[in-house]
Amino acid sequence: MTHPGESVLACYAAEEGGTYPILAALKPTDPNYAVLETAQWLAEHEHRELHVVSVLQTAPLISSVAAGAPTLPPFHDEEERRAVKRDIRAAYQRAGHAGSRIRVDVLEGSAPATVADVARDDEARMVVVGKGTKGLLSHLLYGEQVMEIIRESQTPVLVVPPNLSLPIERAMVAFDFSLASIRAAVTAHEMLGIGGRLTLVHVATPRRVTGKHSEWWLRTIERRTRETLGEFARAIPHRAGVTVEIEKLHGEAVDVLTAYAQSQGMDLLACGWHEHALLERLFVTSSTVELLHRAQCAVLVAPEPRGSESDAAN
Numbered sequence: 470m471t472h473p474g475e476s477v478l479a480c481y482a483a484e485e486g487g488t489y490p491i492l493a494a495l496k497p498t499d500p501n502y503a504v505l506e507t508a509q510w511l512a513e514h515e516h517r518e519l520h521v522v523s524v525l526q527t528a529p530l531i532s533s534v535a536a537g538a539p540t541l542p543p544f545h546d547e548e549e550r551r552a553v554k555r556d557i558r559a560a561y562q563r564a565g566h567a568g569s570r571i572r573v574d575v576l577e578g579s580a581p582a583t584v585a586d587v588a589r590d591d592e593a594r595m596v597v598v599g600k601g602t603k604g605l606l607s608h609l610l611y612g613e614q615v616m617e618i619i620r621e622s623q624t625p626v627l628v629v630p631p632n633l634s635l636p637i638e639r640a641m642v643a644f645d646f647s648l649a650s651i652r653a654a655v656t657a658h659e660m661l662g663i664g665g666r667l668t669l670v671h672v673a674t675p676r677r678v679t680g681k682h683s684e685w686w687l688r689t690i691e692r693r694t695r696e697t698l699g700e701f702a703r704a705i706p707h708r709a710g711v712t713v714e715i716e717k718l719h720g721e722a723v724d725v726l727t728a729y730a731q732s733q734g735m736d737l738l739a740c741g742w743h744e745h746a747l748l749e750r751l752f753v754t755s756s757t758v759e760l761l762h763r764a765q766c767a768v769l770v771a772p773e774p775r776g777s778e779s780d781a782a783n
Contacts, residue, residue: 489594490518490572494584494618496599497523497553497575503631505557506564507767508597510635511627515659517594518570521561522587523553524580550575581617588624595656596626600761616758619742625656625771633736633767636662640737641716643726643760644669644698649741653771654705657739660769663710669702670729671715672722691717723759730766739769 493508505521512519553575561571576583588596598615619626640657644650658667671694698715705713718725730738742757761768 489592490520491515491595491597492584492588492591492593492624493519493521493597494580494599495521495523495557496580497525502560502564503633504597504599504629505560507627507629507633507635509561509564511595511597511660512570514636514662515594518572520587520591520593521557521571521573522584523557523573523575524583525549525553525575525577526580527577581614581621584618585621585623588622593624596622596624598626598628600628600630615761619757619770619772622772625652625769628761628768628770630765630767637736637767638662638665639668639733639735640665640739641668641670641726641730641733641735643722643738643740644671644701645741646671646697646701647741647743647773649743649771649773651701651741652774653739653741653769654701656771657737657769658705658708658711658713660737661708661711665710666712666714667705668733669698669713669715670718670726671698672718672720672725674719674721723756723763726760727763727765730764735766737767737769738764739771742770742772 491508491512493504495504508519508521511517554573557573558571561573574587576587584596584598587593596618598618600615615626615628637660640661642650642654642657644654654667654669661667673691673694695715695717698717702713702715716729718729726738726740729735738760740757740760757770761770
């Protein structure tokens with residue numbers, strides 16, 4: 470009997486198996502070259518093209534000129550663009566994963582919107598970005614840019630710390646049975662090579678249940694959750710040498726997930742992104758924001774399907 474999640478898993482597996490490029494987003498100043506090295510490794514590992522984009526930020530006025538107004542000159546000159554390109558290509562040659570095809574573009578505009586637009590135009594397999602590290606203010610500002618890219622993106626976003634070691638061998642997924650977490654699981658699974666291990670982790674928040682049959686009810690929920698987790702794990706398309714396992718944990722999600730990732734030496738923590746843009750802005754300490762700030766490993770954020778993509782998955 471086919472599990473209802475198998476068609477969704479097969480849909481995402483076909484998507485990840487296509488020829489879509491890896492998109493690396495680099496800051497023109499203080500670039501995190503771990504982003505470039507990770508994107509190069511992914512492109513080589515999955516036999517994809519590498520597209521590197523660096524966005525020179527423009528003043529807000531330039532991006533909001535009314536229609537029909539005189540065209541303003543570029544904020545950055547051509548020599549500056551060439552210098553950024555030279556630095557990126559030099560770093561590409563040094564990184565040691567130069568087997569992939571590469572395109573480099575230096576663009577102007579708002580970084581989050583420009584990266585999201587390029588990802589859509591490319592139909593990118595994944596966007597690779599860096600995690601801000603230099604000082605609290607820089608960390609918060611760049612973290613907000615990363616969140617803007619995630620909010621705008623229709624493709625998974627990989628947030629890379631500066632000390633990420635490659636290859637990625639141990640990955641976990643915050644699995645809540647949503648389409649977004651299924652997509653996160655399939656994407657993370659494809660990133661692993663021979664000897665890799667993927668763990669689907671479901672976190673149950675503490676329940677206070679009273680009554681005559683409360684213990685029986687809790688045991689039943691626990692058993693059914695583990696059974697369903699196991700069914701999804703078995704439905705992930707087989708890849709030689711990659712192990713898929715499950716784990717059921719209890720507690721506050723972000724606390725439990727980050728502690729488990731650290732204790733198990735995870736290279737990657739993957740999760741789904743559920744689009745609630747207004748709520749995300751009202752409640753800044755969302756689970757995704759907290760995971761990005763607190764996780765010591767790379768974090769993969771996969772968006773839920775939108776529109777026709779959702780229909781295709783169903």
